[in-house]
Amino acid sequence: MESDRLTVGVAARLSRYLQVLTQAKKMGRDSISSQEIGEYTNVNATQIRRDLSGFGKFGKRGVGYNIDFLITEIRKILRTSGQHNIVLIGAGRLGSAIASSSTFADHGFNIAGVFDSDPAKVGSEIGDKHVQDVADLVAAVRERNVIVGVLAVPEGAAQEAADALVGAGVKIIFNYSDALIDTPADVTVHRSSPVVEILHALYFHLT
Amino acid sequence: MESDRLTVGVAARLSRYLQVLTQAKKMGRDSISSQEIGEYTNVNATQIRRDLSGFGKFGKRGVGYNIDFLITEIRKILRTSGQHNIVLIGAGRLGSAIASSSTFADHGFNIAGVFDSDPAKVGSEIGDKHVQDVADLVAAVRERNVIVGVLAVPEGAAQEAADALVGAGVKIIFNYSDALIDTPADVTVHRSSPVVEILHALYFHLT
DNA sequence: TACACTGGCAACCACGTGTTACAAGCCCCC
DNA sequence: GGGGGCTTGTAACACGTGGTTGCCAGTGTA
Numbered sequence: 001m002e003s004d005r006l007t008v009g010v011a012a013r014l015s016r017y018l019q020v021l022t023q024a025k026k027m028g029r030d031s032i033s034s035q036e037i038g039e040y041t042n043v044n045a046t047q048i049r050r051d052l053s054g055f056g057k058f059g060k061r062g063v064g065y066n067i068d069f070l071i072t073e074i075r076k077i078l079r080t081s082g083q084h085n086i087v088l089i090g091a092g093r094l095g096s097a098i099a100s101s102s103t104f105a106d107h108g109f110n111i112a113g114v115f116d117s118d119p120a121k122v123g124s125e126i127g128d129k130h131v132q133d134v135a136d137l138v139a140a141v142r143e144r145n146v147i148v149g150v151l152a153v154p155e156g157a158a159q160e161a162a163d164a165l166v167g168a169g170v171k172i173i174f175n176y177s178d179a180l181i182d183t184p185a186d187v188t189v190h191r192s193s194p195v196v197e198i199l200h201a202l203y204f205h206l207t
Numbered sequence: 208m209e210s211d212r213l214t215v216g217v218a219a220r221l222s223r224y225l226q227v228l229t230q231a232k233k234m235g236r237d238s239i240s241s242q243e244i245g246e247y248t249n250v251n252a253t254q255i256r257r258d259l260s261g262f263g264k265f266g267k268r269g270v271g272y273n274i275d276f277l278i279t280e281i282r283k284i285l286r287t288s289g290q291h292n293i294v295l296i297g298a299g300r301l302g303s304a305i306a307s308s309s310t311f312a313d314h315g316f317n318i319a320g321v322f323d324s325d326p327a328k329v330g331s332e333i334g335d336k337h338v339q340d341v342a343d344l345v346a347a348v349r350e351r352n353v354i355v356g357v358l359a360v361p362e363g364a365a366q367e368a369a370d371a372l373v374g375a376g377v378k379i380i381f382n383y384s385d386a387l388i389d390t391p392a393d394v395t396v397h398r399s400s401p402v403v404e405i406l407h408a409l410y411f412h413l414t
Numbered sequence: 415t416a417c418a419c420t421g422g423c424a425a426c427c428a429c430g431t432g433t434t435a436c437a438a439g440c441c442c443c444c
Numbered sequence: 445g446g447g448g449g450c451t452t453g454t455a456a457c458a459c460g461t462g463g464t465t466g467c468c469a470g471t472g473t474a
Contacts, residue, residue, distance in 0.1 A: 006410065007429085007430075008407075008411075009429095009430065009431085010430095011407055011410050011411065012403075012407050015403040015404075015406040015407045015410075016400070016403055018403070018406065019385065019398075019400060019402065019403050020387060022385070023385050023386060023387045024387065026362075027387070033450085033451065033452090034451075034452075035451080040387055044431075044432065044433085045451095046431095046432075046433075046434090047430095047431065047432075049451090049452060049453065049454085050431090050453085050454080052452095052453095053452080053453055053454070057452085057453075058452095059451075059452050059453080060439080060440065060441095060451080060452075061438065061439040061440055061441095061450080061451050061452045061453080062438095062439060062440035062441055062442095062449085062450050062451050062452075063439095063440060063441070063450085063451070063452085064450090064451065064452085065452090078406060078409075078410045079410060079413055080406055080409055080410065080413075084409065086405075092304070093300045093301075093303055093304035093307070094300075094301070094304040096300055097299070097300035097301040097304055100300070102362075103385050103401075103402050104402060106385070106402075107402045107406060109402065109405070147409065147412065148405055148408075148409065150401075155233075155309075171412055172405065172408045172409065172412055174401055174404065174405055174408075176401070178226065178229075178230050178310050178313070179230060180227065180230045180231065180234070180247055188408055188412070190401075190404045190405070190408055191226075192399060192401050193223070193226060194310075194357075194381055194383070194397075194399050195226065195310050195311060195313075195314045195316065196219075196222040196223055196225070196226050197222075197381065197397045198293075198316070198355055198379065198381055198397065199222040199225065199285060199287055199314060200215075200218055200219050200222045201355075201379045201381075201395055201397055202285075202287055202291065202354070202355065202379065203213065203218050203222075203285045203286060203287065204215075204218070205354065205378055205379055205395070206286055206287075214460085214461080216460095216461065216462080217461095240419085240420065240421090241420075241421070242420085251462075251463065251464090252420095253462095253463075253464080253465090254461095254462065254463080256420090256421060256422065256423090257422085257423085257462090259421090259422095260421075260422055260423075264421080264422075265421090266420075266421050266422085267420080267421075267470080267471070268419085268420050268421045268422080268469065268470040268471055269418085269419055269420050269421080269469095269470060269471030269472055270419090270420070270421090270470095270471060270472075271419095271420070271421085272421090
């Protein structure tokens with residue numbers, strides 16, 4: 001098996017297919033066509049088939065792709081088949097919305113711990129997790145082999161929380177706030193950017 | 208003035224620059240270099256200069272770009288200079304987190320109304336808005352000339368809420384849930400996809 | 415004055431993607 | 445059983461975009 005890295009484009013698209021497939025499965029579907037995936041992801045149907053056919057023959061002509069099978073295969077390709085432990089910092093409204101959503105679980109991410117620096121929140125329960133003190137972050141990250149940290153704190157606390165994550169050994173930070181965060185070179189930061197996408201969409205709507 | 212449409216790539220990047228600039232401004236900065244924008248957006252510094260220089264000379268050699276000025280110019284280019292009214296559906300944890308965040312306001316989006324179908328929530332206050340019944344959506348959209356609707360409802364209610372938005376005349380829907388939504392061809396749907404980005408990031412982290 | 419830094423260009427190249435076209439396989443309906 | 449409509453898989457081609465490199469022109473600083 002060649003260990004060629006996927007190009008960024010392919011990896012990004014595969015991840016998006018996966019989201020559509022996961023959701024379609026939830027809706028009880030068991031097969032789906034490349035065209036339909038394209039409608040939901042805004043990706044050319046030919047492109048989708050080309051992406052997938054590069055790794056094997058996953059579809060049935062005249063029918064489409066079996067959803068369960070395709071999910072399994074894409075997970076294999078992305079090498080994210082197993083469960084991954086992540087930590088969540090911030091137990092406010094946003095944090096609890098995230099913790100109680102099934103989004104992460106649906107994609108194989110297990111929220112290994114919820115942390116907050118506010119003593120008033122520590123010890124409380126959100127969903128089925130209880131909120132721990134940020135001071136315990138290091139232990140949790142090391143014990144559970146956590147690579148990904150999700151930041152759901154106010155802008156003002158983002159850098160501090162990010163520093164805590166970095167110090168604990170997290171390598172990928174997903175930042176829900178708009179704050180700009182400085183990290184060492186070996187830590188990558190991703191931002192949730194709904195507003196950016198809306199701006200983008202708005203431009204093309206206004207022609 | 209030529210009305211050439213920007214390419215999708217340029218428009219997307221400009222929007223992202225805008226986010227970085229907005230945030231840098233908040234931090235008290237008043238100028239920034241292309242290289243620094245590149246670090247936060249993962250865009251090549253030369254690419255950034257090329258994007259910007261296509262519309263005029265915005266920067267000062269040896270110094271960088273004046274943040275206020277650049278924000279104004281990019282807003283002009285994206286033709287999203289003014290205030291835009293948007294509506295928010297869903298007054299749960301996620302909805303109230305969104306409503307009380309300054310993200311939208313920072314980029315010129317005014318939340319013209321918050322709606323929920325749950326009678327228990329209608330009439331309550333989140334942030335400085337009071338929650339209205341979804342039945343009043345049509346009037347609000349027409350009155351305030353709303354183009355963008357933000358969906359912060361559970362998966363199960365997403366399609367129904369989207370239908371309400373479409374019926375009211377909204378043209379761009381931003382869906383915070385993972386649900387797949389069917390809309391008429393003239394309505395575009397965008398999804399928040401933190402999990403997709405994490406999957407993507409994780410692949411490249413695992414090499 | 416000398417130097418380091420930064421934007422503005424230009425030219426070239428590699429890659430990815432859109433497009434078109436077509437054969438092969440599968441399903442359903444007649 | 446046969447025919448027609450779908451859908452995948454695949455190839456070939458053109459185009460656009462972005463990465464890269466290199467250089468010059470201003471700016472601020474030592």
